[in-house]
Amino acid sequence: MDEAFLSPPGPAASEALPKRAGEARSPDPVQAGCATCGQPVPTSGSAATSGCTTCGQPMPGGPFSAARGQFVCAIGRLSPQFQSIDVEKEFAQLAAEAEGPDVSEHHRLKAALANDDNLYLTHHVCWVFTTQGVDSFAVVPRDNDDARRLVDAFVPASDENVVNVVVGRPADTPPRWDWSSSGLPLVSADQILTFTLDEFLDALGTPDGDSEHGPDLDRRAAMREVFFRLTRRGDNRGVGDVHRASNYVALRYPAVYRATLAALGEGKTLLGIETRPMPSGDRRLVSVRLVFRHHHTQIVERLGCAVDVTGEFPFLAAPLSPTYD
Secondary structure (H helix, E strand, C coil), X not given: CCCHHHCCCCCCCCCCCCCECCCCCCCCCCCCCCCCCCCCCCCCCHHHHHXXXXXXXXXXXXXXXXXXXXXXXXXXXXXXXXXXHHHHHHHHHHHCCCCCCCXXXXXXXXXXXXXXXXXXXXXXCEEEEEECCEEEEEXXXXXXXXXXXXXXXCCCCCCCCEEEEXXXXXXXXXXXCCCCCCCCCEEEEEEEEEEEHHHHHHHHCCCCCHHHHCCHHHHHHHHHHHHHHHHCCCCCCXXXXXXXXXXXXXXXXXXXXXXXXXXXXXXXXXXXXXXXXECCCCXXXXXXXXXXXXCCCCCEEEEEEEEECCCCCCEEEEEEEEECC
């Protein structure tokens, strides 16, 4: 499969000044059920932080554990936040060297952090990853190469079309900043991607016989809807098995977009996307199904695929095909 659409473009400009960690942030949404098995879980007490009492899957926001098979495949936005006033003042001194009265605070920060002489400051910034407006975890750079990748991925908060993707695991390198006040899990990123949604849709390409699927704007709107339905599901922080599978399909399996366009051309409507764990022995599999209904016959059809989420990098276990259960 062509994976060119996952290649990150160059860094974008921004106009937003990072907030200081510890300031008011969006409250965590109530966890209604386990992302893996769907069973209700407590919102307080040991089960809320240690994991689901039914299947043992760690809860989003709880402690990460690679030994327990908890990894990250998250889609959202990355932004630096100051953990302490001394780091903020240090940045202010470095950023003041940026020339030009009209230079935005973002450009000053980017210029300061991108300078190799200032990489020490990059390690003292809290790199927060936000999903659906909620601070979900912090990315810890393991070395200067990681730090440079984080700086490149820093994009404008005002540009809602920009997407960041982080694939990683629990951090094994302690941060140089005091992360206890943030209350966020720590992640080491093995893959960081930055692209715009328009670039992503362009890279998906045009299916054969595009005249059957309506005007280009209609096709793009349909593909955009599929992307959002997969990636904006409930409390999708990219940590639970179901959410990692949904994000993988959204990013790496163009067949779901082509199947949706074909269904629309046949007079069908996308009712929704269903995800559920599958019994699979020693592997962890998740079923992702597209649900369509024909406009005239009202017949409901489902197309499903299986994603293996046992390891850090999900992969397709079974291709998209009709399902009848």
